[in-house]
Amino acid sequence: MxxxxxxxxxxxxxxxxxxxxxxxxxxxxxxxxxxxxxxxxxxxxxxxxxxxxxxxxxxxxxxxxxxxxxxxxxxxxxxxxxxxxxxxxxxxxxxxxxxxxxxxxxxxxxxxxxxxxxxxxxxxxxxxxxxRQPSDDFLTAEQAVIFGHWMHPCPKTLSGMTLPEERAMTPDWRGALRLHALSVPLQMLQATAPDLARALPGMDIDPGPGRALLPAHPLTWDRARRDPQIAELLDRGAIRDLGPVGPGWWATSSVRTLWRGDSPWQIKASLPVTITNSQRVNKRHELLAGAAMSARTQGLAGRFGPLRLIGDPHWMTLALPDRPESGLEVILRQNPYRGARGGRVLQVAGLVAEPLPGRSSLLAQVMAGHDPAAWFDAYLDCAVAPLLRLYDATGIAVEAHQQNALLDLTLGLPSRCDIRDNQGFYVADDRADDALRAIPQLVYPRADAEDALAYSLIVNQVFGVIHRMALDGLWPEDRALRALAVHLAGLSRLPGHGGALAGRWLSQPHLPAKGNLLTQLGGVDELLMPDERAPMIRVPNPLPALIAHKALRHVA
Structure with missing residues (x-):
């Protein structure tokens, strides 16, 4: 563009x-x-x-x-x-x-x-x-996106919460909320590990004989208890509301994912709230995909470079007759971000977020004192190369947009990229087995998987970093784009589909992008669209002109 x-x-x-x-x-x-x-x-x-x-x-x-x-x-x-x-x-x-x-x-x-x-x-x-301007740590980055999605026509739209709820339960206001503990009959709980809720801070309580604990986001429970089917179960004592328990949890940038530094798990709750393009509810197929892909990827650590896939291996929900979801679906996500503020692993969306007037962006703060070329090369080595190598070897593409990617900055320069979110897997259809094919919205034609990777990784994430560096005067855009072209040229030597994809990113005149404005003008929740995908558009690709430059020919 x-x-x-x-x-x-x-x-x-x-x-x-x-x-x-x-x-x-x-x-x-x-x-x-x-x-x-x-x-x-x-x-x-x-x-x-x-x-x-x-x-x-x-x-x-x-x-x-x-x-x-x-x-x-x-x-x-x-x-x-x-x-x-x-x-x-x-x-x-x-x-x-x-x-x-x-x-x-x-x-x-x-x-x-x-x-x-x-x-x-x-x-x-x-x-x-x-x-005051806060420090640069995990929690600060999760709470930094006050201007919202940088490529969305209504970037901070949110509906389904009252103002007091918003102030208590969103990262924008840095509110901490307490989970509700529900005691439910064992036969009404569907879960990968029925007793796992008791590992959460404050949840080590006895649900009663023949019963299990189901944690619930307070907003989700407030709305769910009005559901006639759930209200009837509550009235006759099948569901017992044990009230708010344990310490407060902080909402991360997605609003529905909750974090504490002393918990082995993060909580991804089904939240009846619409943010940007969709209502943030956990669908049944997302529960299944998270568990399946956690099992498939747990042995990949270190194989493709400094990449860590944060798993969503467990889930639990209240089972209701003839309903695929009850609204009380909870995903348990691995939590490697421990300590009071989670350490110095920061999501890219927070790093590149527009700062308040007169203040520095988080990216400017973490790059201070570093050579920008060295910092950006280290970033590409963590955030781009491992994902293309993963796709080349396994056919797994991940939706690596700014909010899903986190950089480990403990050593100053980026040393690892973490990718989160069980909604963000695209398994190429020619590499999937029957078990994965049985899970909806997980296996895709290669063209769709590659569009998702190109948009989320290059257009949304890497261009977002380049854009912020240029706006903040940290490094000129043309030099960063040239460095990206050199990096992709090296990756184009990969033997499979990943190498071919890197080559196309360097040669095709356009790149795919999500049509957020078109989605809004269509008036349809993104999760209700075919394959739960917003319309894709094509945007001009600046890389072909750079790879043709004589300085890059020896790398291509």
Missing amino acids: TLSVPPCPTPSPRPDPAAETDPDAVAALASLRALLICQQRELGARLDHLLVEGGAIRIDVAMAMASGLPPLGALTWNGPPGSRAISAAEALEMILRQLGRDHGAQGKALARKTRASRARIATLVAARQAE
């Missing part, structure tokens, strides 16, 4: 959107940037002539960028009654009204979500501005 820089107009005093510190203005600019990158990639919008309301918005940019949206300069409205400077808030509203006109009810629904997302961001910015 390379942008041509329009000719500079005659200099005149105009407000710089990036200089704003007012929370509402900061939220408007962040929301505008997130919407613009979607419009540009998915609808072909032009920054120098964005058609809205019978005129056009011109957005000055100081540079062309291939990894993401460049910094936005002056915003000008050209149309009736004439040309004038406008704010990011005005530009955002003009675009949202136009989306409503162009796309009817779904466009209007998107506009409402974007406004709600902007309002959430403004409230969070005001609260965070009053706090």
